Amino acid sequence: MSFDPATLVYNEAGLIPAIAQDAETGDVLMMAWMSAEAVSRTLATGRVTYWSRSRQAFWVKGESSGHVQELVDFRVDCDRDCLLLTIRQTGPACHTNRRSCFYTAVRDGDEVELMLPMT
Template sequence: MAEQEAGNRREGARFEIASLRFDARGLIPAIAQARSGEVLMMAWMNAESLGETLATGQVTYWSRSRSELWRKGATSGHVQRLVELRVDCDRDCLLLIVDQIGPACHTNRPSCFYTAVRDGAEVVLTEPA
């Protein structure tokens, strides 16, 4: 009952980035999903990248390999426009509903999840465009 009351209190409350549960590195997983429901990719965000995403509507991630903000599509033109931000029940994972322009994956595929495991073998589902 207390959990339900806490959830009800959040309803209509102003969203605060600080209310999220970031990991020890200050990161939170973010799953990008098209309006159609197709899962496009998973990347990491920090408070700064999330703030920029909310301010501009253009999805911005945190690049762990480069230790810098990564504006999706800045070099490829394959941008993601934020439609809706969703927070999971534990507040430690984000779901970004996006309008994807061009392929989401750096391999030039619509989704990064183009490999399935079937009967113990990997099967490529989508070839690059």
């Protein structure tokens, strides 16, 4: 059975959340949004392509920064309303220059930064 991006469940803006996970470590690196066209482009090229809500444009991860995401595996959740992209990440995934966007923990009611920006 071939995959059709139109079978996914998109929000009212035509977007679906996509979680990027490191293929080697299993670390969750980031979450971003994809449109049906971004899904198609990602599957066709192997380079992860998101939809930038702020720029209203396609965003090929690493195109300007060099922090490329190479697709290893593409999974759809049971409700078809969320994606899991297993990737090979070059450099930091976060725009703050950290390896992951999930660098802040809440512990005993306090925010704790778990990682520093990469140099």
